[in-house]
Amino acid sequence: MxxxxxxxxxxxxxxxxxxxxxxxxxxxxxxxxxxxxxxxxxxxxxxxxxxxxxxxxxxxxxxxxxxxxxxxxxxxxxxxxxxxxxxxxxxxxxxxxxxxxxxxxxxxxxxxxxxxxxxxxxxxxxxxxxxxxxxxxxxxxxxxxxxxxxxxxxxxxxxxxxxxxxxxxxxxxxxxxPLSDWLPEWQWPWLGTLLLHPAWWLTDGTGAEEQELLHELRKGIKGARYRLENLQPASGDTALSWVERLKRAQELLGDLHDLAVLRDAIEQQLPQTLATQMPELHALLVEQQGSSWSGWRALAPHLLDPGERRQLLLGLLQDQANSSPQRATV
Missing domain, CATH: 1.40.20.10 (CHAD domain)
Structure with missing residues (x-):
């Protein structure tokens, strides 16, 4: 396979x-x-x-x-x-x-x-x-x-x-x-779905089920990031700041996925476990996985913080107000 x-x-x-x-x-x-x-x-x-x-x-x-x-x-x-x-x-x-x-x-x-x-x-x-x-x-x-x-x-x-x-x-x-009249609607549904994903709450990422959930979350993060970028520069600074955060999250989860795939692929070619037959490589993979997991666990709570999420929603609305032309009322 x-x-x-x-x-x-x-x-x-x-x-x-x-x-x-x-x-x-x-x-x-x-x-x-x-x-x-x-x-x-x-x-x-x-x-x-x-x-x-x-x-x-x-x-x-x-x-x-x-x-x-x-x-x-x-x-x-x-x-x-x-x-x-x-x-x-x-x-x-x-x-x-x-x-x-x-x-x-x-x-x-x-x-x-x-x-x-x-x-x-x-x-x-x-x-x-x-x-x-x-x-x-x-x-x-x-x-x-x-x-x-x-x-x-x-x-x-x-x-x-x-x-x-x-x-x-x-x-x-x-x-x-007008694009400026619909900026939150083009952004928030995807972000809301992303932030409700269960993988944010995982405390361990080594099991097969946990790895699959994290892989799904990484794909969701990538999609949300692309959608925010699709509305630049009209969507303003709030969206741009979240693009950078999501990019970092995507990189960390991508590393975890790569390491899991690599370990599985190598072990399929070995008569014994990786730890037994290739202890140096095993230690390197554990080291890199630990570093990526620590980075992810430090970043995830920050993105889920109620204050951060509230600022995101309010910021998107403010960005819309800043980008919308003033229309006279009669």
Missing amino acids: PWGCRRQQSGQGGLRTEAAAMASTADTTGQHVHTLLAAHSKRLVKLHPQVLEDRDPEPLHQMRVAMRRLRTCLIQFAPALDLPAGVSAQRLARSGRRLGLARDLDVLRERLDTRLLPRLSDAETRQLKPVFKRLKRERRDAQHELRSELHSGRYLKLLQALQGWLRDPSFTPLGEQ
């Missing part, structure tokens, strides 16, 4: 900033979303040949993020968009999973190469040869599936339908409303 882990955070600030800057002059929700979708769609097309060449892992990483952001826009702003039948978040999700499998394997190898191997003895490094062989084989298979997906009629028709809509967009009545 292929291994899976999350991507590293890198190189996406420019993409977000560019899309947000282009959308900053939009008056209506529809205009704002159109600009975001156009930027992400352009990014996918530009990265397509580089991903197929597979000479550098970074274009795949960037394409995966662009696809995630595009899908998030389609979900978040669905009530404002009148899209053709061929364009949907569900259709895009399949292509995203193909990209994700290959990217996750790249991240796994990167973690081994940069954060673990330099601290292992030669004897323990040699014991990892079966792991590297399996990783190489699965990465080759994942690239084959990725190529098939990006060449498929299903994916190409989706892009064609989206680009056709971008040339002649259509919006619902809500999409014709």
